[in-house]
Amino acid sequence: MPVTGTHPDSGVFDGDKAAKGYPLNRLCFSLNEQKNRELFLNNEDLYCDTFALSDAQKAAVRARDVLGLLEAGGNIYYLAKMAGAWGLNVQDVGALQTGVSVEAFKAFLLSQAES
Amino acid sequence: MAQILGGIGTSHVPAIARAVARGEQMSPYWKPFFDGYPPIRRWLAETKPDVAVIFYNDHGLNFFLNCMPTFAIGAAERYLHADEGWGIPVSAPLRGDPQLSWQIIEGVLAADFDLTTCQEMLVDHAVTIPLDLLWPHANPAPVRIVPIAINSIQHPLPSPNRCFALGQAVGAALRNGLDDRKVVIIGSGGLSHQLEGSRAGFINPKFDKLCLDKLSTDPEALLKYSAVDLIELAGSQGVELCTWLAMRGALQHPLELHRHYHAPISNTAGASLLMAEAAASHAPAL
Numbered sequence: 543m544p545v546t547g548t549h550p551d552s553g554v555f556d557g558d559k560a561a562k563g564y565p566l567n568r569l570c571f572s573l574n575e576q577k578n579r580e581l582f583l584n585n586e587d588l589y590c591d592t593f594a595l596s597d598a599q600k601a602a603v604r605a606r607d608v609l610g611l612l613e614a615g616g617n618i619y620y621l622a623k624m625a626g627a628w629g630l631n632v633q634d635v636g637a638l639q640t641g642v643s644v645e646a647f648k649a650f651l652l653s654q655a656e657s
Numbered sequence: 658m659a660q661i662l663g664g665i666g667t668s669h670v671p672a673i674a675r676a677v678a679r680g681e682q683m684s685p686y687w688k689p690f691f692d693g694y695p696p697i698r699r700w701l702a703e704t705k706p707d708v709a710v711i712f713y714n715d716h717g718l719n720f721f722l723n724c725m726p727t728f729a730i731g732a733a734e735r736y737l738h739a740d741e742g743w744g745i746p747v748s749a750p751l752r753g754d755p756q757l758s759w760q761i762i763e764g765v766l767a768a769d770f771d772l773t774t775c776q777e778m779l780v781d782h783a784v785t786i787p788l789d790l791l792w793p794h795a796n797p798a799p800v801r802i803v804p805i806a807i808n809s810i811q812h813p814l815p816s817p818n819r820c821f822a823l824g825q826a827v828g829a830a831l832r833n834g835l836d837d838r839k840v841v842i843i844g845s846g847g848l849s850h851q852l853e854g855s856r857a858g859f860i861n862p863k864f865d866k867l868c869l870d871k872l873s874t875d876p877e878a879l880l881k882y883s884a885v886d887l888i889e890l891a892g893s894q895g896v897e898l899c900t901w902l903a904m905r906g907a908l909q910h911p912l913e914l915h916r917h918y919h920a921p922i923s924n925t926a927g928a929s930l931l932m933a934e935a936a937a938s939h940a941p942a943l
Contacts, residue, residue, distance in 0.1 A: 617717075
């Protein structure tokens with residue numbers, strides 16, 4: 543797990559990403575409201591169509607593919623609301639993105655604090 | 658003139674609100690973090706600020722990408738928290754201070770700093786958590802607030818240097834004002850963390866310590882970094898350091914009274930810092 547260097551997914555959410563991700567982030571923003579979270583969870587495909595997500599965005603939602611959601615223009619501040627609707631916390635999301643178990647992700651966090 | 662009592666920097670990760678809601682402050686996981694706050698609470702109990710000016714970043718509760726201000730200031734009688742989508746409790750409404758907000762707006766705009774003004778503004782956990790940490794037994798906190806949001810989502814972000822300058826302009830506007838309110842400045846965010854991508858989980862205690870060492874005596878040393886440099890050094894959410902730099906900018910002759918660092922809390926390096934304004938008569942309060 544790299545800890546230095548600038549990565550393509552380092553979090554520089556520029557205009558290109560914002561334009562590409564706009565429908566996806568708009569959907570995520572709507573999930574601030576409980577009634578929308580229920581609509582989303584009841585039929586994710588339909589809810590994604592309502593917000594006119596791209597095929598890549600819909601595929602990433604279906605697959606719970608957080609890196610794919612980022613690649614498709616998702617911003618983590620908004621994606622966190624989708625993760626919340628799925629019952630995932632930030633350690634779960636960290637583990638999903640780095641391909642390790644949640645326990646291993648937590649151990650990684652601790653290891654940096656202790657080093 | 659308003660009297661700036663001092664500045665406080667604090668982390669604000671949502672897991673703190675969850676820990677408070679569950680009463681886990683003294684648990685083995687959380688105690689080393691919450692232990693940072695009693696000295697700051699004692700200082701607040703002694704100095705009794707009327708108002709807290711809070712530099713923070715909105716996490717997609719009030720602001721969306723359809724309209725994203727770089728700097729936005731609240732000018733409301735009250736501020737509501739709301740459901741943020743991930744299950745932390747909704748806080749009680751907070752009291753605003755529109756008169757002081759407009760005084761800051763007038764002063765800051767006259768100094769060529771262009772703010773977005775908001776007469777309605779939902780405030781998220783980055784405002785409510787610092788208040789819960791600083792006044793845990795008050796609901797709402799016994800201060801009026803002036804929230805100032807710094808964009809941390811849509812790049813390009815304002816530079817650390819610009820955020821510091823914003824703080825300087827806010828400090829000057831407060832000192833030049835006609836009222837005699839006692840004001841504490843809060844910077845809410847950080848320290849190092851990154852939530853997204855293959856670098857998720859990155860924290861950098863060495864850089865965090867450098868920031869804590871420099872903030873009171875040599876903040877200029879931190880102003881050479883760009884926002885993208887901060888991402889490199891402190892992770893993509895580590896740019897929230899800019900809220901601390903804005904807080905520091907509002908102070909003239911700060912004296913560090915207290916600092917605390919504990920990593921990790923959730924995915925983040927937790928920290929708190931208290932600086933008293935030496936010009937205030939309250940400097941040696943601890």
